[in-house]
Structures are given as structure tokens and as C-alpha cells.
Amino acid sequence: MTAITSEKTVERMSLYRRLLLRLREEGHTVVFSHQLCVPAGVTPAQVRRDIMQLGCSGVPHAGYKIKELLSAIAETLDAPQSQRAVLVGVGHLGLALLTHFSGRWRWLHIHAAFDVNPAKHGAIVRGCNCYGIEELPRIVREWRVQVGIIAVPVDTAQSVATMLCEAGITGLLNFAPLRLQVPDEVYVENVDLTTSFEKVAYFARHPARLANDKSAERDAALGENQADVPG
Amino acid sequence: MTAITSEKTVERMSLYRRLLLRLREEGHTVVFSHQLCVPAGVTPAQVRRDIMQLGCSGVPHAGYKIKELLSAIAETLDAPQSQRAVLVGVGHLGLALLTHFSGRWRWLHIHAAFDVNPAKHGAIVRGCNCYGIEELPRIVREWRVQVGIIAVPVDTAQSVATMLCEAGITGLLNFAPLRLQVPDEVYVENVDLTTSFEKVAYFARHPARLANDKSAERDAALGENQADVPG
DNA sequence: GAGTGTGAAGGCCTTCACAGCT
DNA sequence: AGCTGTGAAGGCCTTCACACTC
Numbered sequence: 067m068t069a070i071t072s073e074k075t076v077e078r079m080s081l082y083r084r085l086l087l088r089l090r091e092e093g094h095t096v097v098f099s100h101q102l103c104v105p106a107g108v109t110p111a112q113v114r115r116d117i118m119q120l121g122c123s124g125v126p127h128a129g130y131k132i133k134e135l136l137s138a139i140a141e142t143l144d145a146p147q148s149q150r151a152v153l154v155g156v157g158h159l160g161l162a163l164l165t166h167f168s169g170r171w172r173w174l175h176i177h178a179a180f181d182v183n184p185a186k187h188g189a190i191v192r193g194c195n196c197y198g199i200e201e202l203p204r205i206v207r208e209w210r211v212q213v214g215i216i217a218v219p220v221d222t223a224q225s226v227a228t229m230l231c232e233a234g235i236t237g238l239l240n241f242a243p244l245r246l247q248v249p250d251e252v253y254v255e256n257v258d259l260t261t262s263f264e265k266v267a268y269f270a271r272h273p274a275r276l277a278n279d280k281s282a283e284r285d286a287a288l289g290e291n292q293a294d295v296p297g
Numbered sequence: 298m299t300a301i302t303s304e305k306t307v308e309r310m311s312l313y314r315r316l317l318l319r320l321r322e323e324g325h326t327v328v329f330s331h332q333l334c335v336p337a338g339v340t341p342a343q344v345r346r347d348i349m350q351l352g353c354s355g356v357p358h359a360g361y362k363i364k365e366l367l368s369a370i371a372e373t374l375d376a377p378q379s380q381r382a383v384l385v386g387v388g389h390l391g392l393a394l395l396t397h398f399s400g401r402w403r404w405l406h407i408h409a410a411f412d413v414n415p416a417k418h419g420a421i422v423r424g425c426n427c428y429g430i431e432e433l434p435r436i437v438r439e440w441r442v443q444v445g446i447i448a449v450p451v452d453t454a455q456s457v458a459t460m461l462c463e464a465g466i467t468g469l470l471n472f473a474p475l476r477l478q479v480p481d482e483v484y485v486e487n488v489d490l491t492t493s494f495e496k497v498a499y500f501a502r503h504p505a506r507l508a509n510d511k512s513a514e515r516d517a518a519l520g521e522n523q524a525d526v527p528g
Numbered sequence: 529g530a531g532t533g534t535g536a537a538g539g540c541c542t543t544c545a546c547a548g549c550t
Numbered sequence: 551a552g553c554t555g556t557g558a559a560g561g562c563c564t565t566c567a568c569a570c571t572c
Contacts, residue, residue: 076499080492105476109543126549126553149498162393174498212501237501239493245336253500255493261311262470262486267380267405268307269484270443270468340565345532357531357571
């Protein structure tokens with residue numbers, strides 16, 4: 067409902083939701099900001115601000131109603147009708163994505179897959195129809211697909227991205243190790259494993275370089291609320 | 298050499314390097330900040346700051362020497378000797394990672410894989426020995442493994458992380474959709490596909506919500522240098 | 529003129545701190 | 551006492567703007 071302007075906020079919503087779902091399964095009905103801040107690694111104050119942005123409000127000493135938060139998050143994050151995505155590139159990574167994620171979420175359905183390998187055309191891979199790249203524009207347009215998942219080798223990624231954008235896609239999930247050039251209105255989320263590996267390798271060799279972040283997370287995990295305790 | 302304090306800087310180094318390698322292959326020997334800023338989606342000024350931090354300096358009108366930048370980045374990002382990593386969880390995702398990345402980098406070698414499934418113990422998967430979880434502590438300690446890759450289901454991820462940390466790991470690459478609780482000195486890089494999917498789905502429905510970011514990227518891509526042009 | 533090096537300024541996000549509610 | 555709601559402050563990162571160099 068309310069317009070979220072920040073990527074970070076959307077990320078946290080996603081994290082909050084997972085904790086909320088778990089708590090609900092365990093039979094809880096209310097939650098406090100100092101619990102929700104743990105999975106996101108922020109302070110209780112940040113959680114309260116985020117919840118405010120959702121339009122929910124809590125009750126001092128009684129916390130927030132889990133049910134209420136969940137529907138507010140769903141209203142914000144999830145599409146009213148199921149959104150469609152297409153996967154381009156049915157290699158090892160593409161297959162793993164299909165296996166792991168296809169059908170897992172009601173809100174984003176992988177509607178079709180594309181691959182240059184003719185052997186795969188017409189096949190049904192993990193319940194998903196596989197086509198040749200040349201059919202991409204037609205299918206994306208006909209089904210009003212909004213999201214494209216790029217799991218092709220780096221040298222073809224840009225041309226695939228361009229093709230997807232021209233077909234009317236507005237969001238890309240890019241697994242290729244480069245930054246795509248796309249029109250302004252298209253959102254790109256990069257999952258750059260090369261960078262991730264290099265980061266973890268670097269910081270594994272330079273421990274405590276980011277100690278501040280960690281300590282905040284740790285303090286929060288203790289379940290106490292030191293930020294709000296009067297000094 | 299120089300101490301990098303910022304995660305963002307490390308990420309950009311990784312991106313710069315890829316462009317530099319490509320340029321070198323194409324026969325270039327020098328590069329300008331307004332070229333390097335494109336893949337990272339920042340301004341030329343940011344690039345110059347980053348390069349300063351590397352200890353390199355350029356020549357006005359002549360740019361930076363690619364060779365020099367590459368060795369400075371390598372000296373910063375890459376381990377002096379090859380670093381070892383272990384993979385925990387040889388499911389679809391783990392297999393895709395092994396296939397895609399094992400042996401691809403000299404600087405981070407996936408030394409062993411672990412899985413609960415006894416059928417996999419003793420197997421050699423994509424050139425990588427597979428063991429039972431119970432052997433993890435011994436192998437990590439014996440080989441001084443610094444990096445752990447967690448590709449197990451969400452419900453066992455925390456216990457695996459704890460085990461890895463106790464064995465002396467200092468960096469984790471976590472593919473499970475939760476935030477791990479680890480000691481302060483351990484660095485965690487989360488690759489959270491659930492959040493990524495939710496983000497791209499959200500912003501695909503809310504185009505131009507982040508127009509500012511995009512326009513900066515676009516302007517940079519034009520190859521001009523508007524930030525530095527005197528008004 | 530064209531590009532680098534860098535102090536200063538700006539922007540975004542997060543946390544602090546405290547008033548208010550129960 | 552305990553927790554929420556929020557203005558104000560702080561911090562980190564990025565960009566601006568311009569002196570300087572070839």
C-alpha cells in the first residue's frame with residue numbers, strides 16, 4: 067500500500083516475514099521489535115520505523131500482532147495476482163533454480179524457460195516448458211511477463227537482457243557476472259557469485275575488519291534492548 | 298596492502314578487475330576513471346578514490362596503467378597462497394556451485410564437500426571429495442580451511458554454521474534463507490535468493506521507484522564525464 | 529582541453545533518546 | 551516498568567567542485 071522507496075526496507079520486510087511465519091507456526095500471536103530486529107541485524111528502532119511504513123501500529127508493552135504484520139507485508143511485497151517470470155539459460159544454475167524455487171512461491175511463477183540448446187526445446191524441465199530463444203519476445207509479450215531471470219554465460223547475458231527489456235520486462239534477476247545496461251525503468255537485482263566469493267575470501271583473511279556491524283547483530287541477538295534502555 | 302574497511306569498496310574492486318581484464322585482452326594498456334565507473338555504477342570521482350586507496354596513481358590526460366591496477370587489485374583481493382574453502386550440502390545448489398566454480402579460481406579452492414546423505418560419502422563429485430558431516434571438524438582444522446559455503450536446507454544451516462565456526466572458519470558464504478548467528482570475528486556473506494526474488498518482483502511492479510540510481514548508471518554509461526565538467 | 533587528486537558538501541540510512549501509552 | 555512512535559543526531563558513503571598537471 068504505502069510506497070516503499072528503499073531497497074533496504076524491502077529486504078528487511080522479506081526477512082521479517084520469515085521470522086513472523088515461524089513464530090506463527092510456533093503458536094505466537096504477538097511479537098516485539100526487539101525480536102524482529104534479530105534476523106535483519108538492525109536495532110529495534112529500525113524495526114519500528116519499518117512497521118510504521120507498513121501502516122501498522124503496535125501497543126506498548128503488548129507488541130505487534132503477528133497476523134496484522136503478515137497481511138501488511140503481504141499486501142506490500144506480494145503481487146495481487148501471481149506474477150510471471152521467465153528463466154533464460156537452463157544450464158546447471160538454471161536447473162538448480164528451477165528445482166529449488168519453481169512452484170515454491172505462489173507470488174512469482176516461473177512460466178517458461180529458454181535455452182539456446184535445441185535439444186532442450188519442447189522439453190518440460192521440472193514442470194516448466196522449455197523454448198528456443200527466438201520465441202522469447204512472443205511469450206513474454208503474450209503472457210505479460212514482468213520478471214526475467216538471466217542464468218546464461220557472461221558473453222550472452224547483455225544481449226539476452228536487451229531482448230527481455232525490449233519485450234517489456236520490468237525486472238531482471240541477473241546471475242551473470244557483469245552489470246547489465248538496461249533502460250532506466252527496468253530494475254536489476256544482481257546475484258554476483260564471483261563478487262560474493264571474492265568478498266568472503268577477503269574478509270575471511272581480514273577478520274574483525276567489520277567488527278562494528280557484527281557487535282550490533284550480536285547485542286540484538288541477546289534479546290535485550292540496550293538501545294532503548296535509558297542511559 | 299592498504300587496509301580496506303568497506304564492503305562496498307571490495308565489491309567494486311571485483312567489478313573493476315573484470316573490466317580491466319577484458320580491456321587488457323582487447324589490447325588496451327591504459328584506462329580512465331570514466332570507463333571504470335560504468336560496470337560499478339558509480340561516478341568517476343568514486344573510482345579515483347578507490348584507486349587512491351589501492352595506492353596507485355594515474356596521470357592526468359593519460360589515465361591509469363591497466364597492468365598496475367590489476368596487480369594492485371590482486372595484491373589486495375587475492376590471498377598470497379591459494380585459500381581453501383569447503384562446501385556443505387551437495388544438493389542441486391551445491392552441485393551447481395561445484396560445477397560452475399570449482400577450479401575456476403586459483404585464489405579460492407573448494408577443497409572438500411560434505412553431505413548428510415551416506416550415498417555420497419567417499420564419492421568424488423566434480424573432482425571434489427565428498428565426506429560425511431562428522432569429518433568436517435577434522436578436515437577443516439587439518440587443512441586450515443578459512444571459508445565455508447553453506448548450501449544445506451534452512452533447518453540445518455545454523456547447526457552447520459556453528460560447527461564450521463567452532464572448527465575455526467573465519468568466513469561463511471550462506472545460501473540458506475536465514476541470518477546466521479556467528480561469533481563476531483566471523484564474516485558472513487549472505488546470498489539470499491528468497492529476498493532477491495521478492496525484491497525483483499516488488500520493483501518490477503513499481504518501476505522508476507529508484508530512478509535516481511538508474512539515471513546515474515545511464516549517464517555514466519554514455520561515457521561522458523558530466524560530474525567533472527565545470528559548470 | 530582533458531583527466532587526476534581531494535577537501536567539502538550532500539544524501540541516505542540507521543541509531544539515539546525521550547515523550548507517551550498501558 | 552516496559553515498549554511503542556518519532557524528532558534529532560550521527561555515520562557512512564557518494565558526489566560535487568575545483569585546484570592541479572600533462
